[in-house]
Amino acid sequence: MAGRPxxxxxxxIAREIRIEILKMLTCAGSGHTGGSLSIVELLVGLYFYKFRxxxxxxxxxTRDIFILSxxxxxxxxxxxxxHMNFFDKKELCTLRKVGTRLQGHPQRGLPGVxxxxxxxxxxxxxxxxxxxxxxxxxxxKRIYCLMGDGELDEGQIWEAVLTxxxxxLDNVCGIVDYNKFQIDGKVEDTKALEPxxxxxxxxxxxxxxxxxxxxxxVMDAYDRAxxxxxxxxxxxxxxxxxxxxxxxxxxxRYHGVAPTKEELxxxxxxxxxx
Amino acid sequence: xxxxxxxxxxxxxxxxxxxxxxxxxxxxxDLTDSTRAGWFKKKFPERFFSMGVSEQDMIGTAAxxxxxxxxxxxxxxxxxxxxxxxxxxxxSIAYMNLNVIIVGTHGGISVGPDGPTxxxxxxxxxxxxxxxxxxxxxxxxxxxxxxxKLAASYNGPVYLRLGRSKVPIVTTQGDSFEIGKAxxxxxxxxxxxxxxxxxxxxxxxxxxxxxxxxxxxxxxxxHTLKPVDxxxxxxxxxxxxAIVTAEEHTIxxxxxxxxxxxxxxxxxxxxxxxxxxxxxxxxxxPEELFKVFELTAEDIVKAAKRVxxxxxx
Numbered sequence: 163m164a165g166r167p168x169x170x171x172x173x174x175i176a177r178e179i180r181i182e183i184l185k186m187l188t189c190a191g192s193g194h195t196g197g198s199l200s201i202v203e204l205l206v207g208l209y210f211y212k213f214r215x216x217x218x219x220x221x222x223x224t225r226d227i228f229i230l231s232x233x234x235x236x237x238x239x240x241x242x243x244x245h246m247n248f249f250d251k252k253e254l255c256t257l258r259k260v261g262t263r264l265q266g267h268p269q270r271g272l273p274g275v276x277x278x279x280x281x282x283x284x285x286x287x288x289x290x291x292x293x294x295x296x297x298x299x300x301x302x303k304r305i306y307c308l309m310g311d312g313e314l315d316e317g318q319i320w321e322a323v324l325t326x327x328x329x330x331l332d333n334v335c336g337i338v339d340y341n342k343f344q345i346d347g348k349v350e351d352t353k354a355l356e357p358x359x360x361x362x363x364x365x366x367x368x369x370x371x372x373x374x375x376x377x378x379x380v381m382d383a384y385d386r387a388x389x390x391x392x393x394x395x396x397x398x399x400x401x402x403x404x405x406x407x408x409x410x411x412x413x414x415r416y417h418g419v420a421p422t423k424e425e426l427x428x429x430x431x432x433x434x435x436x
Numbered sequence: 437x438x439x440x441x442x443x444x445x446x447x448x449x450x451x452x453x454x455x456x457x458x459x460x461x462x463x464x465x466d467l468t469d470s471t472r473a474g475w476f477k478k479k480f481p482e483r484f485f486s487m488g489v490s491e492q493d494m495i496g497t498a499a500x501x502x503x504x505x506x507x508x509x510x511x512x513x514x515x516x517x518x519x520x521x522x523x524x525x526x527x528s529i530a531y532m533n534l535n536v537i538i539v540g541t542h543g544g545i546s547v548g549p550d551g552p553t554x555x556x557x558x559x560x561x562x563x564x565x566x567x568x569x570x571x572x573x574x575x576x577x578x579x580x581x582x583x584x585k586l587a588a589s590y591n592g593p594v595y596l597r598l599g600r601s602k603v604p605i606v607t608t609q610g611d612s613f614e615i616g617k618a619x620x621x622x623x624x625x626x627x628x629x630x631x632x633x634x635x636x637x638x639x640x641x642x643x644x645x646x647x648x649x650x651x652x653x654x655x656x657x658x659h660t661l662k663p664v665d666x667x668x669x670x671x672x673x674x675x676x677x678a679i680v681t682a683e684e685h686t687i688x689x690x691x692x693x694x695x696x697x698x699x700x701x702x703x704x705x706x707x708x709x710x711x712x713x714x715x716x717x718x719x720x721x722p723e724e725l726f727k728v729f730e731l732t733a734e735d736i737v738k739a740a741k742r743v744x745x746x747x748x749x
Binding site: 277279280 | 483493508524526
């Protein structure tokens with residue numbers, strides 16, 4: 163294992179990713195701000211450390227697989243992929259515009275995007291299928307699947323949780339962006355999930371609970387997940403919706419709303435001033 | 437005449453595929469014996485995945501297996517595949533144009549005593565509205581076996597509609613079968629009966645009854661509902677001027693609708709529909725139900741006479 167990147171370096175990348183997310187959302191005039199900002203460290207800690215991929219050969223057979231089940235957070239994924247040169251950064255400003263490869267929710271075909279998603283609850287089943295296929299092929303690839311907390315309301319997720327445990331898919335690493343909000347409001351008010359850790363444990367998953375914005379904890383979790391054998395792992399990542407910009411944090415009205423030009427300027431000042 | 441369920445033809449085809457191709461994998465949502473997926477399971481347990489009663493998860497898991505380079509068949513009853521897992525089929529399979537074969541057995545009211553919750557009469561409609569989806573309803577076990585094998589090499593998702601009950605074998609091994617190409621079974625000049633699935637047999641019986649009454653009926657087996665063979669339908673309209681469609685399925689959005697969609701654009705002629713008329717199924721023996729739902733050869737004969745009268749007006 164190559165050494166870890168410096169936390170300082172990753173923090174800087176995360177800051178740049180946030181800037182790209184906000185710019186592209188404002189440029190598009192719509193999109194999901196809060197849930198994109200909450201997953202930045204989870205993506206940065208994965209893509210810039212653990213994840214095996216080749217931006218020049220996005221479909222190469224030895225790659226790991228990342229599945230964004232909470233498809234509405236795609237601005238964060240697009241920013242990361244562009245930062246890694248899967249495609250040109252200039253393309254980010256085409257988000258949500260006619261003819262773009264950067265659809266409002268991810269569409270397979272854009273280099274680095276493994277699945278089309280957006281209708282919630284479907285990613286973990288696909289991750290399991292990928293994992294079963296890899297097992298047949300004796301392929302060591304790891305399959306990561308990022309879900310939202312509100313997404314866990316979907317019954318299909320729990321069907322897939324059963325499947326992952328039944329087939330002991332230790333090549334699957336689930337990640338829950340536990341930012342405590344969904345579109346209607348607080349998760350606990352909308353449809354209570356707690357006790358969440360115990361639920362996953364009762365379904366025979368190994369649970370790693372972390373601060374999803376602490377890059378060391380994030381990288382530690384990905385390392386630890388790889389060592390657990392005989393069952394799948396889920397990282398319960400406690401996060402903050404709208405993380406990184408003071409006036410967006412925990413403001414649920416930005417769930418599906420892009421910043422205005424004025425808000426973007428204020429946000430950039432904050433981020434660039436860091 | 438020999439009788440056999442179309443699901444048996446599928447089960448046999450699947451085992452043959454499994455022997456030839458290592459990429460064939462099968463997922464089953466608990467109805468493993470009923471769908472005949474069990475025949476594959478017995479021979480290739482390492483490529484068989486028990487999914488429990490989780491149709492939506494089964495579809496997603498199949499999508500992942502397809503993405504990893506496998507050729508999955510998902511097996512359950514038609515109602516639970518096309519109905520319950522429709523959005524999963526839409527987003528995780530059709531939108532990504534993945535090579536997954538969705539097998540829906542127990543199509544139609546010929547399911548019999550289990551009643552309306554288990555009788556799928558809407559799958560053709562539900563599946564054919566999805567871009568990239570191919571929909572096939574074989575008429576007998578021989579055709580089901582051919583369809584199974586061809587679907588495994590087809591580019592894009594395929595929905596395979598199969599039945600529970602034994603149905604007469606009306607085709608032969610030597611008959612050609614091509615996805616998207618309808619088969620002309622009987623030629624005729626007065627009227628054309630276009631049918632799929634079990635109704636193909638009823639259409640052939642109707643052809644004989646009509647022949648005794650000096651009415652010459654063309655019979656077309658439209659086994660592929662999508663992509664539809666527009667040329668054969670248009671030619672039949674031009675040459676016979678009257679069409680009867682026959683399906684063990686709702687007439688809303690099914691075979692009758694799709695034939696009408698072609699005809700209104702290409703060559704409008706009168707059409708009569710034999711099919712389920714905006715209602716759910718019910719319990720009973722298949723034979724009784726075919727009478728109740730007016731899906732018999734006699735019903736087709738009556739419809740043929742009606743449509744010929746309309747043509748001659």
